[in-house]
Amino acid sequence: MPAEDAHRLHWSVTTQRSEIVDARRSSRGLAVGAGDLRACAVSSAPDDPLMARHYGAPGRASRTGYQRDRERVAQSRAFRRLAGKTQVFTSRASDHFRSRLTHTIEVIEIARTVAAALGLNEDLAETLALVHDIGHPPFGHAGERALDECLKRHGMRFDHNLHALRIVEHFEERYAGHRGLNLTLGVREGIIKHSRDYSADQHPDLAQYFLGLRPPLEAQIIDLADEIAYLTADLDDGVESGLLEIDHVRAHVNIVSYCYAEVHREHPDVEAKFLFHEALQLMQNILTDDLIATTLANTRAIGAACLDDIRAHPARLAIFSPLAESERQQEKRYLYQTLYCCDALTLEHNKAEEVVTELFNFWVSEPEELPRGYVEEIETEGLARVVADYIAGMTDQYILLQYAQVKRTIRR
Ligand code: MG
Numbered sequence: 001m002p003a004e005d006a007h008r009l010h011w012s013v014t015t016q017r018s019e020i021v022d023a024r025r026s027s028r029g030l031a032v033g034a035g036d037l038r039a040c041a042v043s044s045a046p047d048d049p050l051m052a053r054h055y056g057a058p059g060r061a062s063r064t065g066y067q068r069d070r071e072r073v074a075q076s077r078a079f080r081r082l083a084g085k086t087q088v089f090t091s092r093a094s095d096h097f098r099s100r101l102t103h104t105i106e107v108i109e110i111a112r113t114v115a116a117a118l119g120l121n122e123d124l125a126e127t128l129a130l131v132h133d134i135g136h137p138p139f140g141h142a143g144e145r146a147l148d149e150c151l152k153r154h155g156m157r158f159d160h161n162l163h164a165l166r167i168v169e170h171f172e173e174r175y176a177g178h179r180g181l182n183l184t185l186g187v188r189e190g191i192i193k194h195s196r197d198y199s200a201d202q203h204p205d206l207a208q209y210f211l212g213l214r215p216p217l218e219a220q221i222i223d224l225a226d227e228i229a230y231l232t233a234d235l236d237d238g239v240e241s242g243l244l245e246i247d248h249v250r251a252h253v254n255i256v257s258y259c260y261a262e263v264h265r266e267h268p269d270v271e272a273k274f275l276f277h278e279a280l281q282l283m284q285n286i287l288t289d290d291l292i293a294t295t296l297a298n299t300r301a302i303g304a305a306c307l308d309d310i311r312a313h314p315a316r317l318a319i320f321s322p323l324a325e326s327e328r329q330q331e332k333r334y335l336y337q338t339l340y341c342c343d344a345l346t347l348e349h350n351k352a353e354e355v356v357t358e359l360f361n362f363w364v365s366e367p368e369e370l371p372r373g374y375v376e377e378i379e380t381e382g383l384a385r386v387v388a389d390y391i392a393g394m395t396d397q398y399i400l401l402q403y404a405q406v407k408r409t410i411r412r
Contacts, residue, residue, distance in 0.1 A: 036119025037299055040310050042186055042216045044121060050186030050216075054169075055178045065184050066123035072181045073131045076174075078167045082133060084395025086140040088234055088340070089241055097237045100133050103229060107132060110225040110288055115218060117292045124218040128190040132222050135164030137392040138399045139352035141340075146356035147388055154384035163392055164191050171393065185209075190219035195226070213311040217295065220318035224291050231331055232284045238339045239276065246276045253334050255327040259283045290324040355403045356391060362406050363387040369409070 042050055044064035051065045060068070073079055082101040089097040098106070108129040115125035137143040137160070148158040165188060169180040185208070192198065192206060193215040200211040214220070235256065238244035250257050259279040267275060298317040304310055310317060320328060339345065363370055364387055367378060377386045391399065 036117075037217065037296065037304075038119035040217060040299060040304050040307055041119060042121040042124050042218050042307060044123060048186075050184060050189070052185040053182050054180070055182050057182060064123055066121065066127050066187065069181075069183045069187045070123060070127040070130060072183065073127060073134070073168070073187075076134070076168070076172045076181060078134045078172060078393065079130070081393065081395050082136075084397055085136060085138055086143075086396055087230070087237075088140060088345075089237055094240060096240055098233050100136060103233060104130060104133055106229040106233060107222070107225050110228050110284070111222055113288055114221045114225060114292050114295070118217070118221075118296060120218050120221070121216075124186055124190070124216075125221060127187050128194055128219055128222045129225060131164065131168070131187065131191055132194060132226060133160075133164075134167055134191075135160035135162070135392070137163075137356070138394050138396045139349075139356065142349035142352040143356050146353040147360070147391060149353075150357055150360040151384060151388055154382075156384060156388075158388055158392070161192050161195065163389075166389065167393075171389070186216070186218075189215060190222065194219040194222040210311065214313060214316055215311075216307055217299070217310055217318055220316050221291065221295065224318060224320065227328065228284055228287045228291070231287070231328065231335070232280050234335055234339060235331075236277070236280055238335075239273075243339055243342055243344060246272050248338070249276075249334075252338075253331050255283050255286070255331060256280070259286070287320070287324060287328070290321050291318065294319055294321045294324070355399060359391060359399065359403060359406060360387055362410070363390065369406075 042048070044066055045051070046059045046065065057068070059065070063071075082104055083099055085100040087098040087100050087103045108126055111125045111129040112122055114120075115122045137147050137158075139146075144158060144160060151158050168183055168188070168191065172181050173179055175182065189209045192209055197214075198206055198209075198211055200207060203211065235244065235249055235253075239246055239249070250260050256279055259282040260275060263275050263278040263282060267278070295318040298319065299310070302309065302313055302317070304313070304317070319325070364383060367375060367383055367387075370386070370390060374386050374390050377389070381389070394402065
């Protein structure tokens with residue numbers, strides 16, 4: 001992108017952001033919603049249809065249903081295991097890399113910022129951010145790819161959103177009256193649909209989740225909050241790992257180049273590592289502001305006045321502007337070419353795929369070696385799905401321990 005375009009992007013989102021803030025501050029804005037989308041937000045009213053749960057749960061005056069769901073997710077075992085799951089880099093090389101848990105916290109911060117600026121339901125947005133990666137297997141995307149390949153050979157697929165739904169509906173067994181976390185319909189719909197749509201033909205079992213309609217804006221913003229978080233974090237961790245160099249990133253990623261120049265003007269005598277960190281913060285702010293401004297403009301442009309208007313619109317409204325979208329794509333291409341597919345990570349990915357695949361094959365051929373709770377599930381779920389469920393729940397460290405034990409069993 002030419003430098004003038006980058007400047008335009010920065011100043012246009014800054015101006016739009018201040019318009020939003022001004023509108024929300026002014027009584028006129030707050031009264032008629034000039035700068036926010038509260039009329040289109042999901043309601044936290046106890047009788048709202050999205051508050052429905054599989055099992056009755058007594059309401060409490062001190063917190064809304066989405067606040068209750070937030071606590072249930074945060075207290076789940078699957079959530080705690082995010083601390084032991086790879087985001088991009090395994091923790092073996094450094095304690096400073098993001099895990100899925102710290103990545104999740106960064107997504108929450110962005111999602112809350114966007115939801116607050118637009119007048120959306122912050123509690124729902126926060127809960128969806130908190131739960132958005134709960135279905136990821138160990139070893140990041142390499143683990144997910146391997147599990148998907150294993151299941152394909154049995155005529156099935158692994159999908160982390162659908163797996164997340166299985167976790168919150170079945171695998172969390174902590175409550176006296178029911179299996180699962182008994183979350184609201186609004187949270188369950190957001191778990192499935194925040195990053196993609198599912199067709200009713202292919203997923204008749206998901207009919208209750210309004211498959212023909214778009215999800216609420218609180219769910220739509222999660223996918224891009226996730227993108228903003230990892231586009232920033234992966235450059236940071238990439239440089240921390242020594243696999244990326246600041247000058248190379250500056251030379252090849254337009255938005256970083258522009259942001260770096262901007263902070264360098266402000267701090268001409270500061271070391272490159274501090275400027276790079278400041279540049280990444282500026283980039284994150286620019287993308288976040290762009291998401292806020294574009295979502296607001298799109299929603300106004302279709303004249304949406306309520307949640308049903310958001311749902312009925314054929315496309316998602318929470319997106320980046322064309323300029324920011326081209327920046328995002330360019331940076332993502334760079335990350336794939338120089339980081340995600342570099343030799344060092346490819347070696348790790350190959351090892352991860354080997355571990356997942358060998359364990360999957362072992363338990364499929366020796367199901368009696370599975371823990372008893374999983375053996376009991378085979379009759380209803382089928383062996384391949386049960387093995388995938390078992391593996392998907394593991395942390396990186398636990399799956400490596402299992403791998404070592406299984407190797408010893410095979411040798412005996
Ligand atoms: Mg994520």
